[in-house]
Amino acid sequence: MEGGFFILRMLLLPLLGAKGETSLQTAFGFPVNKEESLLKRSFTERLYQNVQPIWEKNHNHPFVVGLGNGTLERDKFIYYLKQDYVYLVEYAKLFAMGVVKAGNLGMMTRFAAVLHESLHFEMELHRQYAAEFGVTRTDLEATQPTPINLAYTSYMLQVAANGSLAELVACLLPCAWDYWEIGKLLKVNHRDTLEANPYKKWIETYSSETFGSGTQWLIDLMDQLASGKSETELAVLERHFQIASKYEYLFWDMNDKKQDWPV
Numbered sequence: 001m002e003g004g005f006f007i008l009r010m011l012l013l014p015l016l017g018a019k020g021e022t023s024l025q026t027a028f029g030f031p032v033n034k035e036e037s038l039l040k041r042s043f044t045e046r047l048y049q050n051v052q053p054i055w056e057k058n059h060n061h062p063f064v065v066g067l068g069n070g071t072l073e074r075d076k077f078i079y080y081l082k083q084d085y086v087y088l089v090e091y092a093k094l095f096a097m098g099v100v101k102a103g104n105l106g107m108m109t110r111f112a113a114v115l116h117e118s119l120h121f122e123m124e125l126h127r128q129y130a131a132e133f134g135v136t137r138t139d140l141e142a143t144q145p146t147p148i149n150l151a152y153t154s155y156m157l158q159v160a161a162n163g164s165l166a167e168l169v170a171c172l173l174p175c176a177w178d179y180w181e182i183g184k185l186l187k188v189n190h191r192d193t194l195e196a197n198p199y200k201k202w203i204e205t206y207s208s209e210t211f212g213s214g215t216q217w218l219i220d221l222m223d224q225l226a227s228g229k230s231e232t233e234l235a236v237l238e239r240h241f242q243i244a245s246k247y248e249y250l251f252w253d254m255n256d257k258k259q260d261w262p263v
């Protein structure tokens with residue numbers, strides 16, 4: 001995305017001043033910065049660029065590194081699998097709330113489709129790994145969420161219940177978007193060892209076309225819902241996006257340390 005923005009800037013540079021900073025008057029007399037008007041970033045480009053320091057920490061977390069090279073201890077993965085299963089049960093409710101808050105039938109249909117995918121495609125990955133690693137379906141479903149798991153889902157569900165549809169999407173987007181990023185990164189960086197990696201199915205699921213197209217729809221929807229909003233409103237959306245991205249870090253870390261309630 002950053003690369004595309006850079007190439008577009010280079011192509012348009014001849015139209016701009018030496019530093020691309022020249023101002024001109026519009027027909028209505030408003031001063032307009034040419035570069036600003038020609039190269040306006042979309043809201044999700046802004047989110048993506050500003051969140052990089054957090055996402056880089058997520059991508060370099062030992063748990064994620066261990067998934068990529070296949071060295072992650074099995075007990076840590078099983079801990080994650082169970083916590084993530086109950087996380088996804090709550091997360092899926094956000095899509096259901098999207099169905100309720102959708103502004104039109106097309107949007108409603110897409111929220112219903114991503115809800116279905118979450119329950120039947122993503123959670124099926126967890127059920128398959130559980131069966132392979134000797135965890136029963138009852139064990140999966142009976143898992144009690146840790147403090148961080150509960151805090152993360154409660155935060156999103158609270159915003160979904162009390163906020164706008166745009167706020168709901170800003171909260172749930174890092175979960176989909178950063179996993180898609182991680183899936184693609186791990187697939188490319190470890191393509192030579194993927195076959196023997198016990199977490200191959202995990203990497204393939206999150207780098208898949210199915211997961212990617214649902215995520216891309218959410219990214220496009222975020223831009224659509226952000227359109228026309230004031231800077232104050234956009235800052236609220238960005239705050240939700242950053243907080244959810246930080247919860248993603250805490251979630252990796254919690255599983256790596258197998259953190260639970262202290263008492």
Ligand SMILES: Cc1ncc(CN)c(N)n1
Binds near residue numbers: 175179251
């Ligand atoms: C905590 C978490 N974040 C994101 C995802 C990807 N839906 C997930 N399964 N779990």
